[in-house]
Amino acid sequence: MADSDVKALTGGLELPDFETTAFTTPPPLAEAKVAIVTSASLHHPDQDDFEPIDTGYRVLDGSRRDYMCGHWSPNFDATGIALDLNTVFPIDRLDELAADGTIGEVSDIHLSYAGNQFDLSGVRMDSGPAGAKFLRDHEVDVVLFTPV
């Protein structure tokens, strides 16, 4: 078992194609509200776990640290996030960057999706736009996407 061999298994996956690349110019980082959106299927224990096919999202409370990883794939190292949440979800690092003024503000809510989806149409047409609107309504300017 080796990381390179596991990554090679994904070589045949069909990648989504975008005719154009949307591009939003953010405010200066020192004035921006920043949120994390992860595909690690994180959720709080009192929220629904992710199903094998699940294109929805969970809203994460940035003041909590009781996250569970609901990702279904066996194809990642799990001890990194078990030791340190920030290995996948760098919430403490963002708090530090806000404290020293590098970023304007850390959002008090973040989002989590399930990354192991083969049919991305639901994400692209439904839960993706809904999650983006949800964060826009909370005046989020910048999103950091993290996989697992």
Add this chain to the structure above:
Amino acid sequence: MSTLAHVFEEAGIATVALGSIGAHIQGTAPPRGLWCDFPLGRPLGKPNDADFQHRVLAHAFGLLTSPEPVVEKFAESIDDDGTATMSCELPPRHDPSLHPAVDEANGLRQAYDRAVAKLGNRTGAGRVVAADDIGAAVQSFVRVAEGTPWKEAGIPGIPARVAQDIRGYYETAALALAEHAPAPWAGARWFFTSTEAGRTIMAARKAMADAGEKQPIWFFLAPGDM
């Protein structure tokens, strides 16, 4: 991640996407992407290394000043040579009336509880099998390995999810037993090659494949390159 990045930018939010697989993040061309050549499961690179994580974030957020779409590679890589394995003692045989894998799982309970008390439970038991029921779940895979059809073996859920909880229980317990932070994949290699439960799951996986069961039912019991 890149799909969501395109969607969020269309909605008026600037994004930066981290990616662990170069071909994916370059092939999907997110508005701003940073290829971090780190092992899967560690997109910020190194657990408990705030300085390293901050270097990743500094590069990522620096991309926000680009006037056009951009994908760059983080300067540092983290390799996995496929050999590092966790080093920790397994419990001695306690109840000879039990299968060795079940006895082993029961013997790890105190270590598991210590790890959860210290670190929280992010990847351990509890997604479908509670810690109290891990021994019974292991026993169900013993039955499969010994020839019982998986649907009759009492597996308490979708086999891949049950196996994930068993592996998570073991890897979490190992964090309390080991004297070191494990190298990437070292926990998984330890589980599948050094523990009775891991070897039992691999034997059950082979038994299911040999019996002609549908590939998704057995394949996802372990990493795909095993």
